Amino acid sequence: MISSQRRPFSRAVWTALFALLLLLVVGVLTLGSAASYTGERFHETQLVWILLGLGVAGVVAFLDMRFFEQLSPVFYWAAVLLLLLVLGFGKEVNASRRWFSLGDVSLQPSEFAKPALVLMLARFFHGERNPERYTLRMLLRPLGYVALPVALVMMEPDLGTSLVLIAVGFSVMFFEGIRLRSFLTLLGVILLLIPLAWELNVIQPYQKERVRTWLSMSGARPATREEADSRMQPEQALWAVGSGGWTGRGSGQAIQSRLRYLPEMHNDYIFAAFAEERGFFGALGLLGLYGALVVALLVLALRARERFAALVCVGATAILFWQVVFNIGMVTGLFPVVGLTLPFLSYGGSSMISSMLAVGMALNAGLHRGHV
Amino acid sequence: MIRGLDGSVEYRAHFRWALLLVLGVFLVLAVRLFHLQVLEGTRYANLAWMGHVTRDVIPAPRGAIVDREGRPLAVDMEVADLMVVPHYLKEPAEAADRLRELGVLDEEGAASLVQRVQQARQDRKTRFWKIPVVRNLQGPRCPEDLTPGVYDPKRQVLVCPVCGRSWLDQRAIVQAHLHELRGFSVQTRMVRWLPEGALTAHAVGYVNEVNAQEVEASRGALRPGDVLGRTGVEKAWDRTLRGADGEDVYLRSADGRRIDPRGLEGPFADLHSTPPEPGSDLVLTLALDLQRVAREAMAPLRSGAVVALDADTGEVLVLYSHPSRAMGRHLQLDRPRRGSSPEALAEEGFLAPQVNKALRPFPPGSTFKVFTSIAGLMEGVIGPDWKTTCYGSYLFKGRRFRCFKRSGHGETGLIRALAESCDVYFYQLGEMLGMDAIAHWARDVFGLGEPTGFDLREYPGLVPTERWYLRHRLSYQPGHALNAAVGQGDVKVTPLALARALAAVVNGGRLLRPHLVRAVRDPATGQETPIEPEVQRTIQIPDAFVDLVKRGMYDAVNGEKGTAASAALQELPFAGKTGTAQAREHRPDGPASLEGWLTQDHAWFMAYGPAQRPRLVVVVFVEHGGFGGSVAAPVARKVLEAYYASRADEFGDLWEGVAGEDLLPLQP
Ligand SMILES: [Zn+2]
Numbered sequence A: 001m002i003s004s005q006r007r008p009f010s011r012a013v014w015t016a017l018f019a020l021l022l023l024l025v026v027g028v029l030t031l032g033s034a035a036s037y038t039g040e041r042f043h044e045t046q047l048v049w050i051l052l053g054l055g056v057a058g059v060v061a062f063l064d065m066r067f068f069e070q071l072s073p074v075f076y077w078a079a080v081l082l083l084l085l086v087l088g089f090g091k092e093v094n095a096s097r098r099w100f101s102l103g104d105v106s107l108q109p110s111e112f113a114k115p116a117l118v119l120m121l122a123r124f125f126h127g128e129r130n131p132e133r134y135t136l137r138m139l140l141r142p143l144g145y146v147a148l149p150v151a152l153v154m155m156e157p158d159l160g161t162s163l164v165l166i167a168v169g170f171s172v173m174f175f176e177g178i179r180l181r182s183f184l185t186l187l188g189v190i191l192l193l194i195p196l197a198w199e200l201n202v203i204q205p206y207q208k209e210r211v212r213t214w215l216s217m218s219g220a221r222p223a224t225r226e227e228a229d230s231r232m233q234p235e236q237a238l239w240a241v242g243s244g245g246w247t248g249r250g251s252g253q254a255i256q257s258r259l260r261y262l263p264e265m266h267n268d269y270i271f272a273a274f275a276e277e278r279g280f281f282g283a284l285g286l287l288g289l290y291g292a293l294v295v296a297l298l299v300l301a302l303r304a305r306e307r308f309a310a311l312v313c314v315g316a317t318a319i320l321f322w323q324v325v326f327n328i329g330m331v332t333g334l335f336p337v338v339g340l341t342l343p344f345l346s347y348g349g350s351s352m353i354s355s356m357l358a359v360g361m362a363l364n365a366g367l368h369r370g371h372v
Numbered sequence B: 001m002i003r004g005l006d007g008s009v010e011y012r013a014h015f016r017w018a019l020l021l022v023l024g025v026f027l028v029l030a031v032r033l034f035h036l037q038v039l040e041g042t043r044y045a046n047l048a049w050m051g052h053v054t055r056d057v058i059p060a061p062r063g064a065i066v067d068r069e070g071r072p073l074a075v076d077m078e079v080a081d082l083m084v085v086p087h088y089l090k091e092p093a094e095a096a097d098r099l100r101e102l103g104v105l106d107e108e109g110a111a112s113l114v115q116r117v118q119q120a121r122q123d124r125k126t127r128f129w130k131i132p133v134v135r136n137l138q139g140p141r142c143p144e145d146l147t148p149g150v151y152d153p154k155r156q157v158l159v160c161p162v163c164g165r166s167w168l169d170q171r172a173i174v175q176a177h178l179h180e181l182r183g184f185s186v187q188t189r190m191v192r193w194l195p196e197g198a199l200t201a202h203a204v205g206y207v208n209e210v211n212a213q214e215v216e217a218s219r220g221a222l223r224p225g226d227v228l229g230r231t232g233v234e235k236a237w238d239r240t241l242r243g244a245d246g247e248d249v250y251l252r253s254a255d256g257r258r259i260d261p262r263g264l265e266g267p268f269a270d271l272h273s274t275p276p277e278p279g280s281d282l283v284l285t286l287a288l289d290l291q292r293v294a295r296e297a298m299a300p301l302r303s304g305a306v307v308a309l310d311a312d313t314g315e316v317l318v319l320y321s322h323p324s325r326a327m328g329r330h331l332q333l334d335r336p337r338r339g340s341s342p343e344a345l346a347e348e349g350f351l352a353p354q355v356n357k358a359l360r361p362f363p364p365g366s367t368f369k370v371f372t373s374i375a376g377l378m379e380g381v382i383g384p385d386w387k388t389t390c391y392g393s394y395l396f397k398g399r400r401f402r403c404f405k406r407s408g409h410g411e412t413g414l415i416r417a418l419a420e421s422c423d424v425y426f427y428q429l430g431e432m433l434g435m436d437a438i439a440h441w442a443r444d445v446f447g448l449g450e451p452t453g454f455d456l457r458e459y460p461g462l463v464p465t466e467r468w469y470l471r472h473r474l475s476y477q478p479g480h481a482l483n484a485a486v487g488q489g490d491v492k493v494t495p496l497a498l499a500r501a502l503a504a505v506v507n508g509g510r511l512l513r514p515h516l517v518r519a520v521r522d523p524a525t526g527q528e529t530p531i532e533p534e535v536q537r538t539i540q541i542p543d544a545f546v547d548l549v550k551r552g553m554y555d556a557v558n559g560e561k562g563t564a565a566s567a568a569l570q571e572l573p574f575a576g577k578t579g580t581a582q583a584r585e586h587r588p589d590g591p592a593s594l595e596g597w598l599t600q601d602h603a604w605f606m607a608y609g610p611a612q613r614p615r616l617v618v619v620v621f622v623e624h625g626g627f628g629g630s631v632a633a634p635v636a637r638k639v640l641e642a643y644y645a646s647r648a649d650e651f652g653d654l655w656e657g658v659a660g661e662d663l664l665p666l667q668p
């Protein structure tokens, strides 16, 4: 094993760390504000998860990249195995099996599938020595690497994570240099697969319901009570975001949150609570922080010395980026409800640690010189 | 593969694309946020502010109805029901035994509870539905008169200081033991309590819930669950009794909790709840004690009505239709009648207990002669001294009109004709007057066969004219006038209209609007707005004529040969006129036991008293009762007696004074 040499912190690293710190502060403040409505003091527990997450990020950031490269098939197939096991032995919550229950601790294998997929793809492309752009035929293997965990996660079912996996896979391939024609072909295939999945009931009825809800949300009054109920949560989130206005209602004045019309206020819908309190300016600021983090991490990818590190960095960044986009898109009604957390803001250990893992992987690329 | 120190050239292009993608996607999100928060911000803010405002109706309490002394006739009352959710009752037998120990359930009720709970527990859905265990738990007030009970520590029961009955305060017992009765709960609801039940059923009426069509037709004035007066005063005075509902306005959270809007910014300052405006109470003119006397007097009879009017004001003191039955669905407090055979029930149904016979027209018979007399005198057809001779019948145009007294009355003047009810006298008078003159005086002057303007719905009846005969019977025969003169033929009047007309005769010619509501009372302050007597018409009749008619009515009761002599009151005489109207009916739908009854005459008696100073007019109608003097007159006498007793002070001088002879002109 060749030892790697550490680089000094670049401006990009500092920017990324600073943005991350601010996001964590905003997250704790938002949870604290939520506590004033619900009385549930999640922000205190969240501090524990943040410390734990930072530890994970630090360890991952300073580990040797070689270690990841060599072990990536192990991680990948372990993740796939876990995904298989969770289908059989997972704890059923709300009609889906996503979690292993180990005493007090719950483990969500799909959270590990995301970094594992990134490592596997990076290793594959690292091994390919074709400087030219890839053809569709050459992409069959990496597509298989993506499709396997996506299919398993779909079966849980967990539409949100499947979408993130697909998006991350595409991001890595795209960055590596996929042909435009191939890219368009793939896109076409996926667009064809969606109605097929719909028809073959791979997409669960409740997921279909959410899509219908989303499609009808801007429409007229709900026709039935069931429709009104299913519409309620996303609709109430829209009310919350919208009522923020330019500057927001201010701390403790968010009526939607106060009246508890955001049932998952600490979790998937924390952006709604934030946007109601802080308004358009606050939301823009938050997008700016995520943007700064993502761009800074991408800059690290550009500076990476080897293909593997660069692709890991891009993949890890893509995990964060797409999760932010899908979550905010869902809360603001751009996408149907998919059930994803917002990195660094949503409450919970699983979300925090997996987001920190991604940050650590991305930073790793920028902190190591690679092997000589 | 190792690339250049500053990253590969290959990736640099891709990095730019990636940067563009990130910026582009974030721009889309920012535009979406701008749309939601800035462009649509106000709309969403309003939705968030006002979308959770809940408006609950606070129903206004319905006004109470009391009699003229303030005794309750219809009041809104909160009753408590003991309920149970079968799911939580694993050992229904144990719970039933405990409730029996506590004195809340009897043996029958306990068995029924066990059975119903076990049945409901069979089904996954019904086991969660509340079922009633005891309706109307006995409270701290007397079930009979609502007086708060006094605790008797020896017997451990409550005792009514008014009527002396004793009972257990089940509500307090249940509340005290509710913690050990898992699955049980006490639920309160408002009912319209009609303490007098059938006694005042026709006058007071009943309420029940509005139906869907009525809600729709009201255009927002009524809501589902509202109650509406259906008959009687409840219907006629519904608006006054109902009041205006209030509104409870508050913020409701997603989990259904009430949120105090204070401390929140926004348009909540404009939100305010409005308290309900309670409906007004009504003080009726009814005198409950007289009503009760009327009912008791009518009890042995099959069917009929009693009306008593204050001759000076038109206040209705008695309005009783027989038989009566408590009506409406809000009468859970009424105990079921026991021991009624199916035959008796069929008979009762045939007698139409739901019909208020005081407001239905029937042929008035000889009571009508009073008005024929006045018509004759006023038209100048007869003088006060005019006499005729009765041979028991009168031959008119080849048709024989019989006198009520077959052997004949002999030489008869007006007073005697009234007192002994000589039909021949009135046949001749009718012949002289003609149909239209009779109709003019009876209808246009005394208001018979016309609506009286009474609070409740009435069916006015008919006093026909020649024109009416031409239109409805194709031809008019002079014989019709003879029949009309004695209150037969097609003449039909209501007991109430008859009472009003008699009051006008004895009160100096004031035709009054009979009314049932004495005052409208503010439930909060108790302040009463009286309903003033209303003179509809003033009738000018020379005193001499009135005295003559009065004398005839005096003799009818107090004269030796008077038709109602058997009902006379010696101490404080009253006067009146009997009526016996032929009303042979054949109704094939009726029960066999009533066939004979249907062939009998209607018995009438209209009276006023005291004879010297008329204050109360009483009209008694007994459907197919037979002879007015012996059947109807005793009923009127009992009502008048009770009336005198209740006003002993007022009539003190009369009690002591000599008989009415002094006050009345003596005529042969
Ligand atoms: Zn009592």
Ligand SMILES: [Zn+2]
Pocket (backbone or CB within 6 Å): B390, B391, B392, B403, B404, B405, B408, B409, B410, B421, B422, B423, B424, B425
């Ligand atoms: Zn005669």
